[in-house]
Structures are given as C-alpha cells and as structure tokens.
Amino acid sequence: MSEQREQRVLDALEQGRRRQPKFTAPRIDMSHGAGGKATHKLIEGLLLPVLDNPALAPLSDAAFIPFGNSRLALTTDSFVVRPLVFPGGSIGELAVNGTVNDLAVSGATPIGLSAALIVEEGLETETLVHEVEAMAAAAERAGVAIATGDTKVVERGKGDGLYVITSGAGIADPELNLSSASVKPGDKILCSGTLGDHGAAILIARGDLELEADVRSDTRPLTPLVGALKPAAGPGLRFMRDPTRGGVGTVLNELARDSGYGVALWEERLPIRDVVNGACEILGIDPLYVANEGKLLAVVAAELADRALEALRGVDGGEEAEIVGEVREEPARMVIMYTRFGGTRMIDMLVGDPLPRIC
Amino acid sequence: MKYVDEFRNAEIARAVAAEISSVTDPDRHYKLMEVCGGHTHTIYRHGIKDLLPDQIELVHGPGCPVCVLPMGRVDEGIEIAERPEVIFTCFGDMMRVPGSKGNLLEVKAVGADIRMVYSPLDALRIARENPDREVVFYAIGFETTAPSTALTLQRAKKEGLGNFSVFCNHVTIVPPVRALLDSPDLRLDGFIGPGHVSTVIGCRPYEFMPKDYGKPVVVAGFEPLDILQSVLMLMRQIGEGRCEVENQYGRVVLWEGNLQALKSMAEVFELRPYFEWRGLGFIAQSALKLSPAYADFDAELRYSTPGVRVADPKACQCGEVLKGVLKPHECRVFGTACTPDHPLGALMVSSEGACAAYYNFGRKSFEKVEIGSKK
Numbered sequence: 001m002s003e004q005r006e007q008r009v010l011d012a013l014e015q016g017r018r019r020q021p022k023f024t025a026p027r028i029d030m031s032h033g034a035g036g037k038a039t040h041k042l043i044e045g046l047l048l049p050v051l052d053n054p055a056l057a058p059l060s061d062a063a064f065i066p067f068g069n070s071r072l073a074l075t076t077d078s079f080v081v082r083p084l085v086f087p088g089g090s091i092g093e094l095a096v097n098g099t100v101n102d103l104a105v106s107g108a109t110p111i112g113l114s115a116a117l118i119v120e121e122g123l124e125t126e127t128l129v130h131e132v133e134a135m136a137a138a139a140e141r142a143g144v145a146i147a148t149g150d151t152k153v154v155e156r157g158k159g160d161g162l163y164v165i166t167s168g169a170g171i172a173d174p175e176l177n178l179s180s181a182s183v184k185p186g187d188k189i190l191c192s193g194t195l196g197d198h199g200a201a202i203l204i205a206r207g208d209l210e211l212e213a214d215v216r217s218d219t220r221p222l223t224p225l226v227g228a229l230k231p232a233a234g235p236g237l238r239f240m241r242d243p244t245r246g247g248v249g250t251v252l253n254e255l256a257r258d259s260g261y262g263v264a265l266w267e268e269r270l271p272i273r274d275v276v277n278g279a280c281e282i283l284g285i286d287p288l289y290v291a292n293e294g295k296l297l298a299v300v301a302a303e304l305a306d307r308a309l310e311a312l313r314g315v316d317g318g319e320e321a322e323i324v325g326e327v328r329e330e331p332a333r334m335v336i337m338y339t340r341f342g343g344t345r346m347i348d349m350l351v352g353d354p355l356p357r358i359c
Numbered sequence: 360m361k362y363v364d365e366f367r368n369a370e371i372a373r374a375v376a377a378e379i380s381s382v383t384d385p386d387r388h389y390k391l392m393e394v395c396g397g398h399t400h401t402i403y404r405h406g407i408k409d410l411l412p413d414q415i416e417l418v419h420g421p422g423c424p425v426c427v428l429p430m431g432r433v434d435e436g437i438e439i440a441e442r443p444e445v446i447f448t449c450f451g452d453m454m455r456v457p458g459s460k461g462n463l464l465e466v467k468a469v470g471a472d473i474r475m476v477y478s479p480l481d482a483l484r485i486a487r488e489n490p491d492r493e494v495v496f497y498a499i500g501f502e503t504t505a506p507s508t509a510l511t512l513q514r515a516k517k518e519g520l521g522n523f524s525v526f527c528n529h530v531t532i533v534p535p536v537r538a539l540l541d542s543p544d545l546r547l548d549g550f551i552g553p554g555h556v557s558t559v560i561g562c563r564p565y566e567f568m569p570k571d572y573g574k575p576v577v578v579a580g581f582e583p584l585d586i587l588q589s590v591l592m593l594m595r596q597i598g599e600g601r602c603e604v605e606n607q608y609g610r611v612v613l614w615e616g617n618l619q620a621l622k623s624m625a626e627v628f629e630l631r632p633y634f635e636w637r638g639l640g641f642i643a644q645s646a647l648k649l650s651p652a653y654a655d656f657d658a659e660l661r662y663s664t665p666g667v668r669v670a671d672p673k674a675c676q677c678g679e680v681l682k683g684v685l686k687p688h689e690c691r692v693f694g695t696a697c698t699p700d701h702p703l704g705a706l707m708v709s710s711e712g713a714c715a716a717y718y719n720f721g722r723k724s725f726e727k728v729e730i731g732s733k734k
Contacts, residue, residue: 002689005688005689006686006688009688009693009694010688010721012694013694013718013721016694025465026465027465027468027469028468029464029465029467029468030464030467030468031455031464286404334720337406338406339404339405339406340367340369340405341367341369341372341405341406341407341410341583342369342372342373342376342406342409342410343405343406343407343408343409343410344406344409345403345404345405345406346403346716346719346720348710348719348720
C-alpha cells in the first residue's frame with residue numbers, strides 16, 4: 001500500500017521532469033548564467049519555445065544545417081571572464097579556443113570564425129592589443145582565420161573592460177554520427193586530462209579569497225585531440241563534449257538524461273591535480289562542477305576504448321587522459337560515482353553557482 | 360603535507376567497516392542520527408552508507424544552519440538589503456535560501472548592493488572602506504561561526520565603526536536536539552555529535568543525552584574515516600550496553616571546548632527566549648541575539664525589524680521526517696508545494712537534505728546502489 005503510494009509520487013515527479021520546463025522567474029539572476037539547473041530552465045523554458053526550429057532543438061554545442069551535400073556546423077559563444085588575464089591564458093585566447101572547441105567536439109572541421117569586441121570606455125589600448133594578438137595566435141594554432149568581426153564601445157562602468165563574442169562555422173565529418181542517441185550501455189567514457197583547472201585558476205586569480213596556489217587555466221584547442229581520437233575510435237566514437245561551464249557533472253547529467261541510460265564514474269580514475277583538489281576543498285566546491293576550457297569528454301565503444309585512450313595520450317594536452325566511467329542500463333537517466341572511499345554517490349546537476357559552503 | 364588523504368584511506372575504511380559488521384546484531388535495526396549538515400555532506404560525498412551493514416541506518420539531522428532559517432528571517436534580511444544606503448554582506452550559502460517572496464540573489468538582480476563574503480571580518484573591512492554607507496552582516500551558523508561574529512563585533516566596537524551592524528541569526532545546537540529527544544515518537548539509537556560546534560562548546564553540553572535520555576553520543580570529525588570510526592564507537596557502546604559521550608575528534612575537540620571563544624560569545628551574545636526553525640517551529644532558547652552592550656551594532660534594533668513571522672506552511676512535516684516517523688514522500692507537501700525550487704521545509708533547501716535528495720534521486724537516495732560491477 002505504502003509502496004504503491006511511493007511509486008505514484010515518484011511517477012509524478014518523473015512526469016514533471018519530462019515535461020518541458022516553464023520559466024517562471026520574474027527576473028534574471030546570476031544563477032541563470034551558472035550553467036546548472038537554472039540555466040537549463042532559461043534555455044529550455046524560455047529560449048527554445050520561442051526560437052523553436054529543428055537545428056536548434058538538439059541543443060548541442062554546435063548546430064548542423066544541411067548545405068549542399070554536406071552539413072554546415074554553426075556555433076557561438078560569449079566571453080565575460082574577469083580578470084581579463086589569468087594564469088594560463090586570457091580572454092582573447094579563451095574566446096577563440098572556446099568556439100573552435102565547440103566545433104571540434106561536434107565533429108566538425110572549423111572553416112572560419114567571427115569575433116565581436118565590446119570594449120569599455122577607458123580600456124588601455126595596450127590591453128586590447130594584447131587580447132587581439134592572443135586571438136590571432138589562438139586562431140593560427142587552431143588553423144582557422146578570424147574572417148569577420150565587429151567592435152562596439154560602451155560607457156565606462158557598463159562593461160568589465162572587454163567582452164568577446166566569437167562565432168564559428170565548420171564542415172561536419174560525414175562519417176561521424178555523434179549524438180547522445182548513439183550512446184549504448186557498455187560504452188566507455190574518456191576524459192582527456194585533469195579536471196577543474198580553468199575554473200580553479202580563475203577563482204584564485206580573482207583574489208577575493210586571499211588564496212595562493214599555482215593553478216593555470218587549461219585553455220587550448222581540442223582539434224589535435226579530436227584529430228587523434230577519430231581514426232583510433234572510428235565508428236566507435238559516439239559522443240563528444242567539452243565540459244566547460246557546469247563541468248563534467250553537468251555534461252554527464254545531460255548525457256544521462258538525453259540518452260535515457262545511466263552513467264557510472266570511478267572517482268579514483270578522475271584526473272584532478274592535488275592543488276585543484278585542495279583549492280576546491282577549501283572553497284567547499286566540487287571539482288566535478290568546475291569549468292574546463294581544454295578538456296574533452298568522449299564516449300567510445302568498449303572494444304575501441306583502449307585504442308582511443310592511447311591515441312589521446314599520444315597528443316599534446318592528452319597525456320593524462322583516462323577512462324573515467326561507462327554507460328549503463330541502470331540507474332536510468334542518473335549519474336553515479338564509485339567513490340575512492342569504497343561507496344557510491346549520486347552526481348546531480350549543478351544547482352545555482354558553485355558557491356563556497358560555510359559548513 | 361596531505362593532511363586529508365590519510366583520513367580517506369579505502370583500505371582502513373574496509374577494515375573499520377568489517378569491525379562495524381562484527382559488532383552489529385543481525386536481528387536488530389539501528390538508527391543513528393548525524394546532527395550536523397557537514398557530516399551529511401561527508402556521508403553523501405563518499406558514499407559511506409554503502410560501507411555499513413544493512414541493519415544500520417544513518418538519519419540525517421536538521422541540516423545546515425541556512426536550511427533551518429525560517430522565511431521570516433530571510434524576508435527581514437531582504438528588507439534590510441533593499442535599503443539604498445545599505446551594503447548587505449552574507450555568506451554565499453545564504454544567497455539562494457528562499458524567503459516568502461524570493462531570495463537574496465533575486466533582490467541583488469533588482470539592484471540591491473549585496474556582497475558575498477567569506478568571513479565577517481571581510482564585512483568589517485567593507486565598512487571601513489565605505490564610511491558613507493551602512494554595512495550589515497547577515498550572521499548565520501551554530502556555535503561554529505558565532506565566535507568569529509563575536510570577535511568581529513568586539514573589533515568593530517573597539518574601532519568605533521558606527522556604520523557596521525549585524526543581523527544575528529546564530530542558533531545553538533543543544534535545544535533542537537533536546538526537542539527531538541523529547542518527542543515521544545523518536546526512533547533513534549544514538550547520535551553522531553557535531554565536530555565543529557564541539558571545538559567551541561566542548562563535549563560537556565551533550566552529557567544530558569546519555570544521562571537523561573539514554574542515548575549514546577560520539578562527537579565526530581568530518582573526514583569519511585572519522586564518520587566510520589564514530590559509527591563503530593556508537594555500535595560498541597550499544598553492543599556493550601554502555602551509554603556515554605565519547606570524543607572521536609580528539610585531534611581538534613577539547614572536552615571543555617574553547618574557553619576563549621566561549622568568553623567572547625558570552626560578552627557579545629545572549630540567548631533569545633525562543634526562535635523559529637524552518638519546518639520545526641519554535642524552540643525555546645535555541646538562538647542568540649546581541650547583548651545590551653552591543654545593542655548599537657544590532658541591525659534588528661537599527662532597522663527596527665518587525666520580527667515578522669511568515670505563516671508556517673501548516674502542511675510541512677519536516678519534524679516527522681527528521682524523527683524518522685515519515686519518509687519524505689509521505690509528507691503532505693512533498694513534490695507539490697515543496698520542491699527544491701520552492702522549498703517550504705529545511706530538508707528541501709540544501710541538495711543534501713533528505714527530501715531534496717529523495718526528490719532528485721528517488722529510492723536511490725537511500726538505497727544502496729548495487730548495479731553492475733564496481734570495476
């Protein structure tokens with residue numbers, strides 16, 4: 001009797017979860033930009049219903065538009081990072097890599113980028129030169145040109161020095177069929193390197209915490225990693241994402257939800273630097289939700305996983321790659337982690353900002 | 360130095376877990392409550408329940424101090440934050456705690472000057488740097504954080520910082536535990552005592568629990584091995600028929616507590632006659648306010664907060680869930696009026712609260728996950 005009642009409650013919750021979310025907040029607050037549950041609500045409850053179209057509907061890193069005999073990949077991203085320069089990179093480099101990476105993990109070869117600069121009145125020219133040079137260098141490294149752009153200047157106090165918006169076009173690899181729908185139970189989850197470096201570097205560089213640690217952003221183009229992975233995994237390459245805002249925890253929750261399968265992680269295999277772990281420990285945040293800007297998550301068929309891992313490890317930036325988990329039938333639409341301590345833990349989607357806890 | 364890894368050693372964990380199994384009566388069910396939200400976090404984060412025999416159930420306590428704040432106190436904080444002359448400072452955890460008409464994050468979005476700080480001393484610094492603004496610190500926490508608020512106020516008084524005040528929401532740990540123990544339908548066999556609180560108040564305040572209520576207490580640290588060891592110590596007490604307060608966290612907690620911190624607290628605070636807890640109702644002498652000597656720094660007086668009480672959501676049954684009388688789904692408002700987006704009760708506020716975890720993960724939130732092989 002009680003069990004029936006419990007099942008009714010659980011079924012009702014599940015139904016609610018599958019319904020398209022409604023966006024009910026009267027105003028936008030910071031949690032809507034954090035990449036977690038609130039961001040999802042904003043996108044799926046407000047943007048998607050209004051802009052509704054088949055290219056947008058999958059909500060992947062890049063959209064695909066049929067173009068002659070091929071498919072054109074399109075993506076865009078805006079960068080509002082503070083401070084503009086941080087250990088390991090700066091906003092210009094980040095903006096180019098971010099868009100290149102969205103194309104790369106969608107299985108597309110970048111063919112051209114656009115960049116828009118929103119500059120705050122009073123910004124030192126030297127800073128702007130530094131960032132534009134960083135953009136040029138990053139574009140060259142990724143083998144793609146910034147072919148068009150736009151500049152706007154806003155009054156002092158109306159921008160954080162510099163915002164950069166980049167868009168990119170690419171051509172889809174016709175042999176790849178990357179999607180959460182291609183994922184099957186048994187597939188392995190590969191991670192190309194250490195987690196949380198970018199987010200931790202920014203938090204520390206901001207200086208609010210009076211914390212000093214040698215953590216550098218991992219910003220880099222993922223094109224070489226994807227280039228190595230494709231031939232090694234062949235048709236066994238099912239799905240790729242770069243775990244930026246919201247981190248690995250969020251990406252894997254999206255994968256679990258969209259594929260309908262469960263995801264299992266092994267904590268002991270997650271590559272996380274001691275110093276990042278330590279900083280997260282002090283701040284009370286979980287490295288699983290911290291942003292990366294040069295890491296790749298790939299789902300690969302089990303029989304090709306070892307080959308794929310070897311290929312990743314052979315590339316600059318992939319030396320610390322690991323097989324960190326696998327796809328399973330159960331628990332459906334959830335992410336669990338086998339902890340190093342010998343237990344299991346559910347990994348939820350990020351709620352709000354990863355703010356420090358006090359207790 | 361890796362002070363942390365030593366307390367997360369899986370091999371030692373297996374040995375302690377085996378020891379726990381060996382002292383567990385297979386025909387009995389044990390319910391142990393961890394009082395502190397920090398312990399709940401460790402238990403979730405490391406999956407400790409999977410290491411315990413089926414007979415042992417860990418019952419999560421009232422949660423973190425932000426979770427137990429009633430809506431009225433959040434509303435009053437928001438009203439202060441909305442004043443144009445005020446810079447409102449608080450810990451990050453406070454930002455999302457819902458009042459009756461929204462949370463601080465939403466008020467910030469409309470233009471209130473709300474700044475996240477990591478210590479009350481940061482708020483004091485902001486007050487020094489902004490002499491033409493009023494800086495209010497929204498103080499929360501058990502006895503763990505109360506001394507740092509006390510110290511900050513002592514310093515503010517010494518410096519004569521007239522533009523600084525504190526909206527005091529400090530709560531005390533013993534009264535809610537006593538309220539739980541007084542309940543006739545309580546079904547708990549022992550308590551994992553709060554470690555951080557005890558660094559301040561020591562172990563003596565828990566002596567009434569074994570003496571008057573016959574429930575053993577083990578004050579525990581926050582690493583996963585600390586928790587396992589304290590479960591073992593509790594199980595040994597139960598098995599041997601002992602019932603006392605033990606201190607597992609001896610590397611930090613002194614039996615007498617931190618006398619200097621207690622002295623600062625005694626100077627700055629006094630007990631409120633009663634205080635409301637979200638989902639638990641009013642509990643006598645369960646919170647602190649500023650003492651008359653610090654009245655000048657009391658934001659409640661400075662802004663004459665009315666002490667509004669938001670009509671208690673009558674249907675909220677956090678108390679019953681806490682006591683183990685009800686499962687989350689049996690609460691009248693679970694999943695309908697009370698959800699993680701709009702929590703009515705304390706157990707829905709933090710993602711680790713029993714109700715929020717159940718909402719997100721269903722039965723998996725308390726069942727062992729034994730699906731497929733571990734490797």
